Amino acid sequence: MYIDKETDNQIQDALIPVVLVCLRTTEDDEEFDHAVNELKNLCEACDLETKEIITQSLPHPDNATWIGSGKAEELTYVIRGTEAEYAVCLGNLSPTQMKNLQKIIGIPVWDRTNLILEIFSRRARTREARLQVESAYLHYMLPRLTGMWKHLGRQSGGGGSRANKGIGEKQIELDRRQISHRITELKKELKQIELTREVQRRGRIRNGYPLVALVGYTNAGKSSLMNRLIESSVSSYTEDSEKKVFEKDMLFATLDTSVRKIAIPGRRPFLLSDTVGFIENIPHDLIKAFRSTLAEVKYADVLLIVMDSSDPHYTMHRRITEDTLRELDVSGIPRIYVYNKADIRDKELTIKNSAGSDSIFISARTGYGMDDLLDALREILQRGSRLVDLILPYSAGSILSRIHNEGEVLEESFEPEGTHIRALCPAALADYLGTI
Ligand SMILES: Nc1nc2c(ncn2[C@@H]2O[C@H](COP(=O)(O)OP(=O)(O)OP(=O)(O)O)[C@@H](O)[C@H]2O)c(=O)[nH]1
Ligand SMILES: [Mg+2]
Known part of the structure; x- marks a missing residue:
């Protein structure tokens, strides 16, 4: 989940226990071990402590629950034993798989994308990086909103009556609109930042x-x-x-x-x-x-x-x-x-x-x-540089500094007529020096 500043501080105080759920679809032991190890390291980068690793081998992920309902039941026992707060999955789950698995095991499920987004949201420091992560997170959330407001129905005691279902759905619709609106805003703001970068970049190109x-x-x-x-x-x-x-x-x-x-x-x-x-x-x-x-x-x-x-x-x-x-x-x-x-x-x-x-x-x-x-x-x-050997009058200080910036100075001496310089210069600069 994307974490705001306040929650971030709370989480950084203590490691959160998690269970890794690794679906194995490959025959290759080394490839699989590498992926599991990497998932563990990603958890570590996110202050999550791996308590247990559960592996399930299937030729293809199960459409409904990703690991199959039998394995999901088994997972609930492991979760109880380890007091894990999240199940972190090796792979990316569809919104439906995530929802179904979550329902069986009773704790939040994170997939690999979720985990990486979480790390990115903690590390992003510049405004641009923060906006980029927020935008990626909202794109990730949009199809996963269904089911998030179930508790509204429960809280009002209706237990799934039509009227109560309506509250959740309305809320989802509202959220969806808000998220789409925010995505549009972010896009605009990022475009603006990109333009500024472009100007800076061009400035650098001019510096040579x-x-x-x-x-x-x-x-x-x-x-x-x-x-x-x-x-x-x-x-x-x-x-x-x-x-x-x-x-x-x-x-x-x-x-x-x-x-x-x-x-x-x-x-x-x-x-x-x-x-x-x-x-x-x-x-x-x-x-x-x-x-x-x-x-x-x-x-x-x-x-x-x-x-x-x-x-x-x-x-x-x-x-x-x-x-x-x-x-x-x-x-x-x-x-x-x-x-x-x-x-x-x-x-x-x-x-x-x-x-x-x-x-x-x-x-x-x-x-x-x-x-x-x-x-x-x-x-x-x-490659493409040429050797330039010339004497520049002392008044041509800006050209001299351009040679220093853009070329590689091999020899420089100060003569009565000016600075004698021998340098390897990029083609554009060598052409320019040929014209003065
Ligand atoms: N022994 C050894 N450790 C190194 C060397 N270069 C980097 N490290 C260590 O490797 C770790 C990662 O280094 P970083 O420079 O942060 O790696 P990075 O590629 O910038 O990583 P990201 O920013 O996460 O993409 C640090 O603990 C470094 O001290 C090296 O030449 N020898
Ligand atoms: Mg780095």
Whole structure:
């Protein structure tokens, strides 16, 4: 459920006991174990304590109750024994399955989408992220309103008489209208925010910095890599280089897009964006809601696909990341595959990166492989760049700073006639310098 500030505080005080209900439709043990483990981690990220895991193997989910009515009865005993307050399901349930299962077991049922929405609603910090999550949550709620007002009938003592049923239905209709109205409002407000972002983005393009985007599975170490690069950055180049981003061993630590300027001595400055992590079967409404946040990725010059190379499932994570990128329609952007956490994978760090490869092993924690990564980045950004060698009069300060911003300065000396500069510049800048 979407939780407001007040409830959020109450929940954070204590862990809530839950039972995981895992429907197994796959033969593959490893795939299933990975999914169950991930569900447990998602619960943890939401302050829910797993008391018991119930598994049901079926070729297809049961239309009425998702796990079948026999298993649902069995679940009620487990719930009684564990005092679980929620049943968290591995999978997504239809509104009917959710309603029926809830009726049998007598406690609220959360499916995976619900759980992810809950985490997102707690983590969202910026106005945009909050509105996006609210919009995704309302879309999720709309078809699930039926049955929510049953208690109205019961409270007025009618026990299902026609008149009392009417109260609930009227309330649902009212809610539905209110929710639809709110969705329209949110859409408008988000559109406005998106326009502002677009203006900021264009401003950045005018500044000429290349944009590098960090993408990858949640918890791979994207924010840690960003912080490591911020640390190596020269703070005098930019005020916001000190602003580190939030990193934590937790699924979906990052929800908001942050962009920082990275200016490492001897290298061409670039903008780096950190974005929300991906996960398998990410709820569709959520992808839709976060599309504008992820638009940053669309405008990137290079994508750094970050993976936790110490996780046995990193190839699966890479596939999921690539599938999500395909959905975002960013197939033409050059990529570097960044195998992070090399310090766990190989404690001695004997892995060597080969020059020219698009797969780089690094450790955001120890700093291992950072130069190799920056070299790989330089190589991609230099494609199409040209060497410019000229003397600029001292009055041309703005052109000089443009070369510093957009190009990579190889040599700079101060002569009586002006600044002698040798730099690798992107084609557009080199063309412009040719005309002055
Ligand atoms: N040992 C080790 N741990 C790392 C490394 N990089 C990141 N971590 C840890 O991995 C956890 C997740 O790191 P984050 O940087 O928050 O991961 P993220 O990809 O930004 O995750 P989301 O924002 O949730 O998508 C944190 O506990 C980090 O300290 C590394 O190179 N080595
Ligand atoms: Mg992060």
